[in-house]
Amino acid sequence: MKNKTIKYISLITLILVSNFFVKAQNKVTQKPITIASQGNFSAGGSVIKSEGVFDPLKPWNVSQGGQTRHGDHADVFYQISVKSKKLSMIFLHGYGQSRRSWQTTADGREGFSNIFLRKGYSVYLVDQPGRGEAGQTTKPGQISGTPDDQTWFTQFRIGLYPKFNEGVQFPKDSTSMDQFFRMMTPNTGNIDEATIVNAMSSVMDKSGNGILFTHSAGGSPGWKTAIKNEKIKAVVAYEPGGFTFPEGEEPEGNRGGKGVPMNEFMKLTKIPIVVYYGDYIPTEETNAASLNFWKNVLTTARQWAKIVNSHGGDVTIVHLPELGIKGNTHFLMSDLNNVEVAELLSKWLKEKGLDK
């Protein structure tokens, strides 16, 4: 009986102590963020002009012409760390998303920009041309209003809607789902990849040397920006959908567009690159179109890494389940285990000497 009581007390002590550590950890995460400065700027873009003469006394006669429209730029929100690391982090979102992908999570926890700001990195968060606060474009278009939330839920490997994937690292409560769907924001114009690459290169000119982060559809313009601008000293790509191959070596189905001349491609061999993929990517064809899509992407990623590395490059493809990290959706950087995903990256940054 006495032993039993002691056991109970031990158990209670253990619970209290664990609880204390959990609280202590929460408190650590709640340490203030100290930033030297923060602000916004636009980078890159173009200007169109209308024929005619502008009459400043009748400024609303827009049809009279003689005016300009500035558009197609990237919009950047930056936060500079006190005693900042040498390399900044530049974040480019994926399809249908904005910089918010990197700032927060569906259930309101801290996103990657906060996590790495706390580690002393300065962050530059981009809305690409024609997205979010970079909405002004020179070739605007019609926005579709077709309901498609369930398409994205499924494509992003949260589950096969309405089913959540088993063990998925994604909050299932209705408030989080509501917040998640509302993170989608449409293209405001017809923006091609070259426009995004030009704007991203201008972002790098303003940010200075840095590590480019891309997510999903941001991957493809990301590789091209790394080729174009030497200020990119490393690329961290979360689930890129397409890759930049040497001309003529593009595999079938690659979503990264036409290849580039070998001398340009070779620039990708000069910087360390890490590419991460989450869970629920099958190795064999299934009956689910979304899963087959990702199977093909991961296959292409491995082919691409092989070619870059065969030319002297330093690409690491990380398929998280192979490291025992399970349940990740397409949104690795905001999934429930995003702190673990960030820690994994921190190790890689350290290994490559990018964390000075």
Next chain:
Amino acid sequence: MKNKTIKYISLITLILVSNFFVKAQNKVTQKPITIASQGNFSAGGSVIKSEGVFDPLKPWNVSQGGQTRHGDHADVFYQISVKSKKLSMIFLHGYGQSRRSWQTTADGREGFSNIFLRKGYSVYLVDQPGRGEAGQTTKPGQISGTPDDQTWFTQFRIGLYPKFNEGVQFPKDSTSMDQFFRMMTPNTGNIDEATIVNAMSSVMDKSGNGILFTHSAGGSPGWKTAIKNEKIKAVVAYEPGGFTFPEGEEPEGNRGGKGVPMNEFMKLTKIPIVVYYGDYIPTEETNAASLNFWKNVLTTARQWAKIVNSHGGDVTIVHLPELGIKGNTHFLMSDLNNVEVAELLSKWLKEKGLDK
């Protein structure tokens, strides 16, 4: 001769000392910003559904229906001050703008959110439904691509394009002008005022008690939100374009829409309100349509203040040139003298006991 030398030395000392103070002041502005937490959320909005059945195995068959679209919400970026004041500041932008209006200036100085964050206020920066990162709407539309930068330059009283107003508190260099034009971002859908008011009221439910800041076209939904949500404890309106009158008392040309029942209007008499207008607003009709527009708005503002105050309200209309503060455009909060404009507001906040 000796006296003259001393005078010169005094003058040099004075210059050096002033210079030192200027530098010291710059240094003070450069003190790190310490924030307890920051993040993003959506507030309010609606959901539409398409008829049909969604097939998760073919998620791209959008025309098959059975899906939702979440839209019409506000998107909020917040930063919580360490030892925050009791009242937060909630910022709503004007026409064609996003929250960036409040975050920075055309020439990259600190905007109001930084200035007041440094004073210990927590800030909530809104992109209204169908604008910026709140781009997803349930009634999306066609975006116009007509060049109209010069319309806005003129309407915003920077000058009668291409002429800058004499003594204007606006940077004239081409980089700043480029940045200014690129702050414009279009409506992504057909959003009515009620939708903005509903979303803003949901923002207040999340922010808690606060001071609502509005700019320009944000003014009109701002008054209606203050009527709807008691968490708004004061309104600071920079150049609101329209006002909420009691039903039947709307003056001709008021851009604030139909009046509201007297019992609703009376809610505006329960909180302190301050309204600021800048320079270049004529007292008589001119040959410039943009200036006449603002003349009429200021006249309406004064009529409105009179009615609110006659019912026991506390509205102050401040026309800056009357205080000797000259050269302000429509963008008082980001003009070259925005620190002075902020200081003026700080005095009012203190006077009304809103700075605790």
